[in-house]
Amino acid sequence: MRRDAVLRPLTVAQFLSQAAFMAMNAAVPVLAFTVYGRDAALAGVLLGAWGGGAMLGGIVAFRIVDAHDPLRLGALAWALQAAPLWVLAAGPAPAVAVAALALSGLGNGIRVPPLFGVMTIRIPAPVRAGTMTVSYSFVFASGFLALLAAGPLLDRVGAAPVFAAVATAQTLAALVVGRVALRGAPPPVALAQRST
Numbered sequence: 001m002r003r004d005a006v007l008r009p010l011t012v013a014q015f016l017s018q019a020a021f022m023a024m025n026a027a028v029p030v031l032a033f034t035v036y037g038r039d040a041a042l043a044g045v046l047l048g049a050w051g052g053g054a055m056l057g058g059i060v061a062f063r064i065v066d067a068h069d070p071l072r073l074g075a076l077a078w079a080l081q082a083a084p085l086w087v088l089a090a091g092p093a094p095a096v097a098v099a100a101l102a103l104s105g106l107g108n109g110i111r112v113p114p115l116f117g118v119m120t121i122r123i124p125a126p127v128r129a130g131t132m133t134v135s136y137s138f139v140f141a142s143g144f145l146a147l148l149a150a151g152p153l154l155d156r157v158g159a160a161p162v163f164a165a166v167a168t169a170q171t172l173a174a175l176v177v178g179r180v181a182l183r184g185a186p187p188p189v190a191l192a193q194r195s196t
Contacts (some may be wrong), residue, residue: 006071006185007122010115011135013078013173015142020169022143023150023162024050024085028101031159035091042094049098050105057109070114075174075181077114081107082170088163104170115177122188 002008025047032043057077065073084100084107092100123131153162 004122004188005183006180006188007119007135009176009180010119011138013176014135014139016169016173016176017078017081018139019142019146020085020166020173022146023169024166026147026150027088027154027159027162027166030154031088031091031097031163034158036094039094046097046101049102050108053102053105053107054109055105057106057111058113059109060106061110061113064110065114065117068114069181070118071177071185072181074111074115074118075178077107077111078170078174078177079107080104081111082167082174083107085163085167085170089160089167091160118185122185124188 028046029040029043032039032046036042061073061077081104084103087100088097119132119135120128150162153165
């Protein structure tokens with residue numbers, strides 16, 4: 001995986017994205033509490049908007065993935081996931097925050113299936129299970145680290161700077177994948193080459 005020109009940056013981007021996702025989930029209730037008048041129901045609506053957008057995005061991905069290069073589709077969708085998150089750093093009106101999270105979720109739902117497919121087919125079957133286990137253990141560790149950092153940051157500086165960090169991480173992840181998509185995916189590294 002270290003030598004693969006697509007898998008390595010995809011894993012780095014996923015690491016950034018998972019950290020941002022976990023920090024976002026910690027920041028949404030704080031936003032509802034501090035900016036929107038302690039509205040627990042709104043916190044649920046905000047998180048539900050992201051989840052609903054992601055679900056809809058998965059349906060959209062299913063309908064369009066065969067007509068598009070999966071790496072480029074995933075890169076474009078990642079940009080859609082990242083862009084609306086910048087709005088949340090400004091503490092917008094609740095309806096705008098709901099729309100921003102729904103759009104971000106939509107981008108996530110469109111990007112995950114094609115990029116997961118890209119990762120899967122680039123890993124040779126004999127080492128696929130182990131490689132994906134290690135890769136996603138690394139990715140999920142970022143969520144743990146993000147939550148360790150987000151809690152104290154939310155307590156000290158509030159939701160806006162954390163949402164700025166979330167948007168920054170997702171934007172960096174989108175740029176990493178966008179760069180790979182623009183260059184085009186070289187053939188996967190053969191299993192024999194991986195072991196040398």
